[in-house]
Amino acid sequence: MSDDPIIYPFEALTRExxxxxxxxxxxxxxxxxxxxxKGIRVxxxxxxxxxAYRAFLGANDLDEVIAGEIANYQxxxxxxxxxxxxxxxxxxxxxxxxxxxxxxxxxxRELDARDGSGAAGVAVRSSAxxxxxxxxxxxxxxxxxxxxxxxxxxxxxCKRCFASLxxxxxxxxxxxxxxxHSAVALSVGVQRMIRxxxxxxxxxxxxxxxxxxxxxxxxxxxxxxxxxxxxGSIEPDEYHVFKPLLEDRSxxxxxxxxxxxxxxxxxxxxxxxxxxxxxxxxxxxxxxxxEDEEILTLARWAxxxxxxxxxxxxxxxxxxGRQGELFIxxxxxxxxxxxxxxxxxxxxxxxxxxxVLVEGQAIGSQAATGSVCVIxxxxxxxxxVDGSVLVTGVTDPDWVPVMKxxxxxxxxxxxxxxxxxxxxxxxxxxxxxxxxxxxxxLQEGQKVTVNCTAGEHGLVHEGRSEIREERIDLSxxxxxxxxxxxxxxxxxxxxxxxxxxxxxxxxxxxxxxxxNLIKVHPMALxxxxxxxxxEERAAIERLTRGHRGHAEFYVDRLSRGLAxxxxxxxxxxxxxxFSDFKTNEYADLLGGRAFEPEEENPMLGFRGxxxxxxxxxxxxxxxxxxxxxHLRETMGFTNVVVMVPFCRxxxxxxxxxxxxxxxxxxRGQAGLEVLVMCEVPSNVVLAGxxxxxxxxxxxxxxxxxxxxxGIDRDSELLAEQFDARDAAVMWMIRHVISEAHAxxxxxxxxxQAPSDHPAFAEFLVECGIDSxxxxxxxxxxxxxxxxxxxxxxxxxxxxxx
Numbered sequence: 001m002s003d004d005p006i007i008y009p010f011e012a013l014t015r016e017x018x019x020x021x022x023x024x025x026x027x028x029x030x031x032x033x034x035x036x037x038k039g040i041r042v043x044x045x046x047x048x049x050x051x052a053y054r055a056f057l058g059a060n061d062l063d064e065v066i067a068g069e070i071a072n073y074q075x076x077x078x079x080x081x082x083x084x085x086x087x088x089x090x091x092x093x094x095x096x097x098x099x100x101x102x103x104x105x106x107x108x109r110e111l112d113a114r115d116g117s118g119a120a121g122v123a124v125r126s127s128a129x130x131x132x133x134x135x136x137x138x139x140x141x142x143x144x145x146x147x148x149x150x151x152x153x154x155x156x157x158c159k160r161c162f163a164s165l166x167x168x169x170x171x172x173x174x175x176x177x178x179x180x181h182s183a184v185a186l187s188v189g190v191q192r193m194i195r196x197x198x199x200x201x202x203x204x205x206x207x208x209x210x211x212x213x214x215x216x217x218x219x220x221x222x223x224x225x226x227x228x229x230x231x232g233s234i235e236p237d238e239y240h241v242f243k244p245l246l247e248d249r250s251x252x253x254x255x256x257x258x259x260x261x262x263x264x265x266x267x268x269x270x271x272x273x274x275x276x277x278x279x280x281x282x283x284x285x286x287x288x289x290x291e292d293e294e295i296l297t298l299a300r301w302a303x304x305x306x307x308x309x310x311x312x313x314x315x316x317x318x319x320x321g322r323q324g325e326l327f328i329x330x331x332x333x334x335x336x337x338x339x340x341x342x343x344x345x346x347x348x349x350x351x352x353x354x355x356v357l358v359e360g361q362a363i364g365s366q367a368a369t370g371s372v373c374v375i376x377x378x379x380x381x382x383x384x385v386d387g388s389v390l391v392t393g394v395t396d397p398d399w400v401p402v403m404k405x406x407x408x409x410x411x412x413x414x415x416x417x418x419x420x421x422x423x424x425x426x427x428x429x430x431x432x433x434x435x436x437x438x439x440x441x442l443q444e445g446q447k448v449t450v451n452c453t454a455g456e457h458g459l460v461h462e463g464r465s466e467i468r469e470e471r472i473d474l475s476x477x478x479x480x481x482x483x484x485x486x487x488x489x490x491x492x493x494x495x496x497x498x499x500x501x502x503x504x505x506x507x508x509x510x511x512x513x514x515x516n517l518i519k520v521h522p523m524a525l526x527x528x529x530x531x532x533x534x535e536e537r538a539a540i541e542r543l544t545r546g547h548r549g550h551a552e553f554y555v556d557r558l559s560r561g562l563a564x565x566x567x568x569x570x571x572x573x574x575x576x577x578f579s580d581f582k583t584n585e586y587a588d589l590l591g592g593r594a595f596e597p598e599e600e601n602p603m604l605g606f607r608g609x610x611x612x613x614x615x616x617x618x619x620x621x622x623x624x625x626x627x628x629x630h631l632r633e634t635m636g637f638t639n640v641v642v643m644v645p646f647c648r649x650x651x652x653x654x655x656x657x658x659x660x661x662x663x664x665x666x667r668g669q670a671g672l673e674v675l676v677m678c679e680v681p682s683n684v685v686l687a688g689x690x691x692x693x694x695x696x697x698x699x700x701x702x703x704x705x706x707x708x709x710g711i712d713r714d715s716e717l718l719a720e721q722f723d724a725r726d727a728a729v730m731w732m733i734r735h736v737i738s739e740a741h742a743x744x745x746x747x748x749x750x751x752q753a754p755s756d757h758p759a760f761a762e763f764l765v766e767c768g769i770d771s772x773x774x775x776x777x778x779x780x781x782x783x784x785x786x787x788x789x790x791x792x793x794x795x796x797x798x799x800x801x
Contacts, residue, residue: 004051006103010044010191015309021047021187022127027331028189035308040301041327044114045122045191046107050129052100053162053185060094063182066166070181073171080168080401087166092159104158104190105151111192121147121193121268123329124157126164129185142170142186146225146266147193147274158188169400176404176427191329197267197275198321200289201226202236203417205334206243206302207312209425210365210416210456212337213495214312215567216255217241217299220417221289223280224265226316226329232411232418233394235260235434237289241299242567242635251636254295255563256491257556259288259546260415286546294319297326305331312337314422336425343475345499347777348453354462357442358410360435362451362458363421365496368430369464370407372446374439389450391442395424395433403427408450410438410460432458455493472780474499478787482764483771485575486779487750490516491564497776504572505565506698506773507643507750510624511579513561515589518554519543522620524591525550531591540590551623558627559635566637573641575675575698575773578624580608580645603712608646608677613655625663632670643675643698648682653693667695678747679703684732687739697740698773701751705729724753725760737767746770754782761785 008021013029020026025047032042057063066087073083111122126142143164145157164170165186174181194201202221207214220236222228229236240256262285269276290298298317305328306313312334318327340346350367373388375381381402384390390399390406394413403409404427414421414433424431430452432438442448442460449465452458485506488494491513514522520540524531528550531537540550547553566574582602587593595616599605611617631637642665647653653676657667660674667674676683676690679700683690690697701724706713708729711722723729733749740747748771754761755778764772765786774782 004049006049006052006100007107008047008049009107010042010046010189013047019129020049020051021189022050022129022185023332024125024127024330025187025189026127028191030308031305031328031331035304038304040304041325043192043194043327043329045111045189047127047190048100048104048158048188050185050187052103053187055097056094056100056162057091059097060090062090062094065090067182070171080171084166084168084171088163091163091166094159096155096159101155104155108151108154108190111190114192121149121274122154123189123191123193124148124154124161125189125191125330126161127187127189128165128170129187142167144227145274146227147268149274153272153274154190158190161188162186172401172404194318194327194329195268195321196226196318197224197265199319199324200224201318201329202229202289202316204298204302204315204317205312205417206306206315207334207337208240208495209334209337209421210362210452211495211498212340212342213498213568214337215243215498215570216495217243217302218417219290219295219298219302220260220415222260222262222265223284223289224267225275226318227275228264228266229415230316230418231394232414232421232433234262234264234413234415236262236415236417238415239290239295240564241295242563242570243299243303244570245636246296246300246303248636251634252292252296253563253567253635253637254292254560255567255635256560257288259286261285262289288546290319294326301326301328309333314417336422342499343473345472345474347470347472349468349777350449350451350453350461351466351468353449353451353459353465356459357448357462358432358435358438358460360410360432360438360458361416362454362456363409363416363424363431363433364428364452366428366430366469367449367451367453367465367467368408369447369449369467372442372444372448374442374444375402376439389442389448391438393439395421395431400427403429408432410435410442410450412436412438432460435460455490455496457492474501477501477780477783478792480783480786480790480792482769482786482790483748484779484783484786485748485771485773486569487773487775488565488568489513491561492516494565494568497779498568500776500779502569502572502779503771504569504639505574506748506771508562508565508574508576509580510558510562510577511581511585513558514579514581515585517557517561519590520554521586521589521592521595522554522623523595523617524589525554526619526623527595528591530594532594536590543590551626554623555627555630558624559630562627562631562640563635563637566631566640569639570637571639573673574637574639575641575643576628577643577645577677578608578612578621582607603706603714609644609652609656610646610648612644613659618659621659622663625660625665629664632672638671641673641675641695643677644694645677645700646679646703647676647690648680650686650689650693653690657693677703678736679707681707681732684736684739687736688743691740691743691745694745696746696748696770697736699733699736699747699749699751701729701733701749701753704732708732724751725757725763730763733764734767737769741768748773750774752778754778754785758785758788762789765789 015030069083072078204219219239222236242253245253316330370389409431449461483503489512544553587596612621673695675696676694678697750773
């Protein structure tokens with residue numbers, strides 16, 4: 001054996017020691033040495049050296065055995081499974097050289113003595129010298145063994161780690177990444193176990209794993225040991241935290257909290273495996289694993305670790321069930337989004353999708369079509385057909401050889417931070433996880449489209465749809481005087497547009513968030529006794545379970561949904577419009593029919609500003625105000641601007657502003673700006689009076705066109721006459737811009753016309769409009785239209801694939 005040490009205590013290692021102990025163990029040593037002073041806790045332990053692994057192979061004449069079996073596989077004389085099994089068997093049959101075994105056991109006894117329990121349970125983790133690199137994660141390729149107790153069990157687990165360097169998935173991954181097999185060695189990390197089986201554990205990323213949005217920390221959490229999250233065998237809790245506001249300890253910038261099903265948990269066991277699965281209780285399934293302060297602590301640690309390493313990080317954490325302390329147990333570079341250029345936007349769109357068959361959490365942002373191939377277990381892998389859509393209960397990292405041949409992957413179980421999800425992203429294979437019933441609903445050979453282009457929500461459509469792919473070079477977009485902003489409504493899809501160089505969000509429709517994330521009429525939450533239908537009452541109770549009360553459910557869901565949109569453009573302004581449901585739309589929410597009158601023409605009825613001070617809705621509007629206050633004051637999104645829709649009269653404007661002030665949203669207080677929609681002719685006629693009461697106008701071209709021309713915007717018979725370019729509508733727009741500017745009040749427009757008609761964008765620029773807000777898929781075109789109108793040369797940044 002060489003003179004290299006057999007054992008390295010973690011505290012003796014730095015990230016420069018990857019060649020000695022592999023990426024995983026080097027990183028643990030780095031954090032103990034460099035980050036303990038910043039409050040980050042890492043369990044103690046030690047690592048065997050790469051030299052010890054090579055000495056073990058040499059002492060048992062295994063180098064030739066491994067080389068021979070790999071050659072047999074590469075030449076086609078043996079299958080992957082045959083070659084891998086032969087190598088693993090040979091390693092497991094090897095004998096420990098006495099100096100190596102003695103050194104491992106001496107370090108274990110020292111760790112045991114430090115623990116003080118007399119029988120230290122340890123986690124035994126594989127750490128390859130070619131893993132956890134910025135361009136290759138090797139996530140899940142080698143084995144981990146938990147709750148290993150006793151010297152014989154430890155030596156056995158170490159040998160199994162050595163053997164796991166030649167699992168089928170590890171062999172395939174190395175070949176995929178062009179690593180020479182013999183050049184990779186394996187170190188074993190032995191780390192004191194954290195009793196998270198009595199609390200919880202999970203995974204977090206310092207970046208959004210699907211879009212690369214680099215200002216959030218994504219945390220997944222489950223009861224018990226963290227392997228349940230890593231394996232993807234349960235649906236974990238998911239939390240998002242906004243990094244730029246973490247330094248202010250008075251704020252709570254948790255912008256998403258989703259309670260996963262968490263049907264099972266992995267706990268300690270006294271048998272040879274060291275762990276066992278048990279069902280979780282119903283209260284556990286409905287409770288959050290982490291308290292808010294724990295979520296914030298982990299997020300701060302993720303930000304510290306990311307800054308230290310200088311790249312986005314993939315981190316595993318655990319909570320000690322004895323003292324309640326949090327620990328970091330692994331950290332490695334994130335290897336997919338970190339490789340993507342910030343100035344290149346990848347855009348995919350599914351054209352004319354078929355009916356939705358199943359849905360779950362999207363992995364990646366692409367789409368693919370193919371025939372369904374249902375695989376119920378590892379024994380059936382050999383019948384997988386290349387180019388099919390792999391459908392299974394849970395994606396297992398063992399299946400990498402199949403995953404890389406799949407058009408897409410769909411699973412019943414799993415979360416967005418499982419090993420399988422990480423590998424899917426790295427392979428560039430779109431996947432949808434946590435569908436619940438995909439293996440039951442999708443049939444063998446069925447033609448489907450797997451759609452991950454709509455944000456967090458993944459959809460499997462019936463049939464093969466056309467898919468359009470583009471790469472957009474955002475660095476080529478021109479700068480313009482006129483601000484070009486975004487219209488956003490769906491928090492689940494907001495992150496995908498983070499790269500667009502917009503000047504903020506010009507319109508966020510609150511009603512979209514209410515209908516998609518809350519689903520319940522606000523008055524039904526405040527007065528549930530008026531709901532006669534027992535099924536509706538039961539549905540409301542299911543939705544609000546886990547919250548302190550019905551009102552808190554509404555405020556929490558609404559504020560966090562809006563926060564994901566506010567985070568996207570922080571610190572640029574994000575304009576949030578108060579709800580503008582019509583009575584027929586509000587009636588369609590759970591419990592809504594008990595509170596909404598029937599109207600002959602809801603479009604011109606009880607909508608917008610008329611509701612806010614009305615006895616019929618005042619309490620519901622108060623909840624909207626509470627959500628905005630929480631968003632600005634508790635979370636810290638002071639970039640949020642509010643807007644009042646469909647405000648018909650000056651008297652109505654005064655009543656709404658008074659109602660807002662009564663609910664803690666006084667115009668000008670803490671910098672709060674209040675805008676008004678310009679969509680009723682009275683807003684134009686009395687523009688000066690409205691300008692005295694509001695900080696700006698936003699022209700709603702659809703409603704304004706409807707009311708100026710007297711044409712129902714939804715009328716099919718008059719559709720050809722409905723045109724914002726009509727001379728009367730354009731006169732109204734020009735007039736309100738002129739009047740508003742005379743009162744030093746800015747004006748924007750949110751509508752489709754500038755996207756569809758370059759000449760209309762030119763007209764707006766000529767009028768001196770301050771901003772134009774458009775849908776994200778129209779942003780590039782409108783930016784070019786505006787640049788051309790301002791005399792700037794047009795560019796062509798879209799590159800078709």
